[in-house]
Amino acid sequence: MQMVAETQERSKAGPVFGNGERANRLKATRFGGKLVNDYWESLFAAKEQGKKVVWYNGTYIPPFFHAHDVAWVHGEAWSAMLSAKHREVTAQARGDQKGYDRELCSYARTHIGQLLIELDKVKSGTSDMAPDDPRIETLLKLPPPDMIINAYPYCSSGQQWDDITYRLFGKKVPMMTISIPLLWGGRPDAGYLRGEEWHERSRYVADQLVAMTKFMEEHTGRKFDFDRLSEVMGYIKKAAQLRLEAMDLCTAQPSPASFFDWIVSIAPVNFLPGDQNIVTYFEGVLAECKERIARGEGAVKDEKYRLFFDGMMNWNKVGWLADKFAAVNACVVAGRYTHMSFWQEPELIDLENPVLGMAQNYLICPNNHGAPIMIGEIERICDKFKIDGMVMHAARTCRGMTNSQFLIADSAKRHGRQALFFEGDVADESFYKDELLNVRLEAMVEALDAKARAA
Amino acid sequence: MDEILATMAAVAADPLGYARQWKQETQGRVIGLFPMHFPGELAHAAGALPVILQEDDEPVTVGQAQVFNFYCGYNRSIIDQALRGEFEVLDAILFGDHCVQLLGTADVIRASLPKLPILFNQLCSILDAEWAKAETTRTFSQLWKELEALIGQPITPTQVQASIRLFNRNRALIRQLYDLRRAGQIALTGRQMQDVVKSSMVMDRAQHTALLEKLVPGLERRGPPADAVRVFLSGHLCHAPKLPVLDLVEECGGVVVDDDLYHGFRFVFWDVAETGDPVEALADWYQLRSTKVPCPTRAVKSLDWEDYLLRNVRASGAQGLIVLMAKFCEPHMYFYPEIKDAFDRNGIPHLLVETEHEEMPMEALKTRVETFIEIARRRMAA
Ligand code: SF4
Numbered sequence A: 001m002q003m004v005a006e007t008q009e010r011s012k013a014g015p016v017f018g019n020g021e022r023a024n025r026l027k028a029t030r031f032g033g034k035l036v037n038d039y040w041e042s043l044f045a046a047k048e049q050g051k052k053v054v055w056y057n058g059t060y061i062p063p064f065f066h067a068h069d070v071a072w073v074h075g076e077a078w079s080a081m082l083s084a085k086h087r088e089v090t091a092q093a094r095g096d097q098k099g100y101d102r103e104l105c106s107y108a109r110t111h112i113g114q115l116l117i118e119l120d121k122v123k124s125g126t127s128d129m130a131p132d133d134p135r136i137e138t139l140l141k142l143p144p145p146d147m148i149i150n151a152y153p154y155c156s157s158g159q160q161w162d163d164i165t166y167r168l169f170g171k172k173v174p175m176m177t178i179s180i181p182l183l184w185g186g187r188p189d190a191g192y193l194r195g196e197e198w199h200e201r202s203r204y205v206a207d208q209l210v211a212m213t214k215f216m217e218e219h220t221g222r223k224f225d226f227d228r229l230s231e232v233m234g235y236i237k238k239a240a241q242l243r244l245e246a247m248d249l250c251t252a253q254p255s256p257a258s259f260f261d262w263i264v265s266i267a268p269v270n271f272l273p274g275d276q277n278i279v280t281y282f283e284g285v286l287a288e289c290k291e292r293i294a295r296g297e298g299a300v301k302d303e304k305y306r307l308f309f310d311g312m313m314n315w316n317k318v319g320w321l322a323d324k325f326a327a328v329n330a331c332v333v334a335g336r337y338t339h340m341s342f343w344q345e346p347e348l349i350d351l352e353n354p355v356l357g358m359a360q361n362y363l364i365c366p367n368n369h370g371a372p373i374m375i376g377e378i379e380r381i382c383d384k385f386k387i388d389g390m391v392m393h394a395a396r397t398c399r400g401m402t403n404s405q406f407l408i409a410d411s412a413k414r415h416g417r418q419a420l421f422f423e424g425d426v427a428d429e430s431f432y433k434d435e436l437l438n439v440r441l442e443a444m445v446e447a448l449d450a451k452a453r454a455a
Numbered sequence B: 001m002d003e004i005l006a007t008m009a010a011v012a013a014d015p016l017g018y019a020r021q022w023k024q025e026t027q028g029r030v031i032g033l034f035p036m037h038f039p040g041e042l043a044h045a046a047g048a049l050p051v052i053l054q055e056d057d058e059p060v061t062v063g064q065a066q067v068f069n070f071y072c073g074y075n076r077s078i079i080d081q082a083l084r085g086e087f088e089v090l091d092a093i094l095f096g097d098h099c100v101q102l103l104g105t106a107d108v109i110r111a112s113l114p115k116l117p118i119l120f121n122q123l124c125s126i127l128d129a130e131w132a133k134a135e136t137t138r139t140f141s142q143l144w145k146e147l148e149a150l151i152g153q154p155i156t157p158t159q160v161q162a163s164i165r166l167f168n169r170n171r172a173l174i175r176q177l178y179d180l181r182r183a184g185q186i187a188l189t190g191r192q193m194q195d196v197v198k199s200s201m202v203m204d205r206a207q208h209t210a211l212l213e214k215l216v217p218g219l220e221r222r223g224p225p226a227d228a229v230r231v232f233l234s235g236h237l238c239h240a241p242k243l244p245v246l247d248l249v250e251e252c253g254g255v256v257v258d259d260d261l262y263h264g265f266r267f268v269f270w271d272v273a274e275t276g277d278p279v280e281a282l283a284d285w286y287q288l289r290s291t292k293v294p295c296p297t298r299a300v301k302s303l304d305w306e307d308y309l310l311r312n313v314r315a316s317g318a319q320g321l322i323v324l325m326a327k328f329c330e331p332h333m334y335f336y337p338e339i340k341d342a343f344d345r346n347g348i349p350h351l352l353v354e355t356e357h358e359e360m361p362m363e364a365l366k367t368r369v370e371t372f373i374e375i376a377r378r379r380m381a382a
């Protein structure tokens, strides 16, 4: 799970596809870019301020760090940021040199590769290279960790990634791993947010989160303040509610925002500090959605088709893809990654005692349900947003999100929706096949037209 | 002895064929198990034949509709077998591993074989966590309950202990073969050792144990050719390396002296306590496994696979290490660079062989193995 704030590749000229229209992105999300920059900059200053730094991967546990006043580095956000800024190639090359196969999760390869580069620099005593973008160079200089915490739902690769990080730091940094097991949903009473397994697993994760606070206490010598956690969660709950309210407005036709707006809105609900800023961010997004609806303005000009994006984001291609769909008048209205994650059940959080509800939100990460319940949720979202077709991103190195994609596509077809697959990856651009996507997208659009004519 | 080895080879070549025949003869239940950590003892105590599900040699055809080609051969083959109807012989599947690819496969099986009970109990993968023991005990207790529900009658602790004793005996006998091979007293090839272990994953344990009771003392005491280069085989998680790949070692002038393959020593190295609460015993068995032979799917902070390999390559007198890595196997891809670096640092010859479910370029591979054997031989002479 991760994010980026803003991407730059959309400005790159590509061959004209479709009608050449571009996505009408929400203006309000620009504030997120500032928040993300502020976050990285404060992180860079963390050591000077005497703060302990925790590196973590996985689900959105930063409220615990925030409440305990330690700085946090989200490994995936770092990889996603490097990819969105086209800085991933050198990092991946360094990983390759060390022997990490290119079929391995490219998030992990990017993160580990960049870490190796930083460690090389430390070893050789050389300082930094000539920066073409000083801000990016600053971002690359991450403070090394005082603690490593891994809390990766579902995906073993996400967990093993930090087994490697731990070793690359010579096993000198204390590490804790939290297990967020799959909700298989095989017992007779199983269902979305219900059943014996759900309650049992919720408690299991909540207990581990409490153990994590002890781990932090041990390594900072300070007591964990649960009141502070409630306070931080107050902002997050509010932001999450606003986000869902704004997402719900996208049932309107044309939809005022698209999946790509929600993609760039992940950072505030994923790893940015839980404070007034993230509430302000989503107030802005909600207000803009309302204004657009009042004006009849869509995220895509002349919206004709409404699509659902399944799979991990292709972080090198956020803007590129946004424009591609806009160019055939298709609005990608919702997605598994954006709409089934990141505090999507804020009402589960009791601000008096938030840990259990937090654990439950972590457990319902979009991969972490067995297929029947997950697909049931996908269909519910597709019905709600009146989705015509599914875009399945087969992200080559992310088995966490390619698992069950055939089952999802089969179900979509049973529900009268088109489904196309395209090949790409989370952070390794070399797997992305633009031509294939163009051809398949055109074919899907034609099929949707034919269906509309026949109706 | 050849006859015993031939029987084991036949079962290893057609595990589901064996299961079908067993079922016909006994009218018993066959329970499929997924690798690599689920104990078969409980299913055995339930009166069933526990069979670890194996990759087969068929090309993936119908399976392509449900699994991407960037998944390991094991997952692709299992899905293909499920869609081809090969698992009709099974009365249930026990599932509980952590590898993300296997989790996807579990769901495809659930969707394609809706009537087949899947007893899904995911094992805690953080073996050194404070809560690992309690969680593992809970998992095995739950599994015990689900097995009782499946067979419609209670499973007593005495039954489980009897199964544990039988399985321990089976493993101990195979370990004796490993000891004899390391000591150069017997000359089982890589292929033969794999047949022994793989058939033990499938056959009725009592029957297999009876065969081993004869094989261990009966095998001719003769070492491998004196000039053969001693090789240690490592890796290949979940599924068996293809036999022609193993044969290359001997064909190129080597001899396998030891391994940590799942279809090898990794499967037999560790026993379950025969006394005390069997659930506790199984939980301890599971939790302590990685302290013996580290598993990349269950990394423990204090242990490193490469340290284990360095130690055991030396202890076995091997002159080189061949790492067999199933293409797209993520846990292995993560930890391979650690092994490579350690062996480079220690100047021990090593070779990475990536295996695929589909046909492999055997001629090119043979050249690489020959070169490796030659390097190891020269290194020894130097
Ligand atoms: S494979 Fe996918 S889900 Fe797993 S760690 Fe990598 S990006 Fe995350």
Ligand code: SF4
Residues within 6 Å of the ligand: B072, B073, B074, B075, B099, B100, B101, B102, B236, B237, B238, B239, B297, B326, B328, B329, B330, B331, B332
């Ligand atoms: S651990 Fe490796 S071999 Fe086993 S299922 Fe996972 S990817 Fe395949």
